[in-house]
Amino acid sequence: MNINNKPCPCHSDKKYKKCCRPFHTSAKVAATPVELLQSRYSAYALGVAEYIMDTTHPMNEDAKKPRQQRESELELFAKGTSFDALEVLDKGDYEASEQVAPDAEKEAWVRFKVTLEQKGHDASFSEKSRFIKEDGRWRYALAEELVDSEDADKSTSEIQTN
Numbered sequence: 295m296n297i298n299n300k301p302c303p304c305h306s307d308k309k310y311k312k313c314c315r316p317f318h319t320s321a322k323v324a325a326t327p328v329e330l331l332q333s334r335y336s337a338y339a340l341g342v343a344e345y346i347m348d349t350t351h352p353m354n355e356d357a358k359k360p361r362q363q364r365e366s367e368l369e370l371f372a373k374g375t376s377f378d379a380l381e382v383l384d385k386g387d388y389e390a391s392e393q394v395a396p397d398a399e400k401e402a403w404v405r406f407k408v409t410l411e412q413k414g415h416d417a418s419f420s421e422k423s424r425f426i427k428e429d430g431r432w433r434y435a436l437a438e439e440l441v442d443s444e445d446a447d448k449s450t451s452e453i454q455t456n
C-alpha cells in the first residue's frame with residue numbers, strides 16, 4: 295500500500311509525503327516541539343516504531359524497555375487504534391531553573407488532546423508533555439499531566455454544579 299499520496303494521519307490536510315514523511319525518513323528534523331508532536335502522532339498512527347523510539351528522550355520509562363518489545367507494542371497500538379484528532383491546546387518554554395535534563399539546550403511543554411478509539415471505546419486523553427532539545431534535536435521526555443477523557447468530563451460537571 296502506498297500511503298505517500300494519502301492525507302497525512304496528523305490531520306494537516308497535506309499529503310503524507312509533503313507533511314510527516316520527511317521526519318519519519320530522517321530527511322528533516324522537527325524544528326519545534328509542536329512539529330515533533332505532530333510527526334510522532336502520525337508515526338503512532340502508522341506504526342513507524344523506529345521514529346517513536348528515536349524521538350523519545352532516554353529519561354522516559356519507555357526508553358528503558360528492550361527495543362524489540364517496544365517495537366511490537368507500538369505496532370499493536372497502531373493496529374488497534376483509530377487516530378481521530380490531534381488538537382494543540384497551549385504551549386510554552388520552561389525557564390532554565392525548571393529544566394530537568396543537565397545537557398538540555400532548551401526545554402518546552404505542549405498541552406494537547408488526542409481523540410482515539412480502540413475497539414469501539416473512547417481512548418482519548420489530554421496531556422501536558424515535556425520536550426527536551428539536545429544536540430539540535432527535540433525529543434519527547436515525559437507526560438507532566440495526564441487526564442483521560444472520562445476524568446475530563448467529570449471535572450467539567452463538577453465545575454458546573456459549583
Ligand SMILES: [Zn+2]
Pocket residue numbers: 302303304305306310313314315332333336
Ligand atoms: Zn503530518
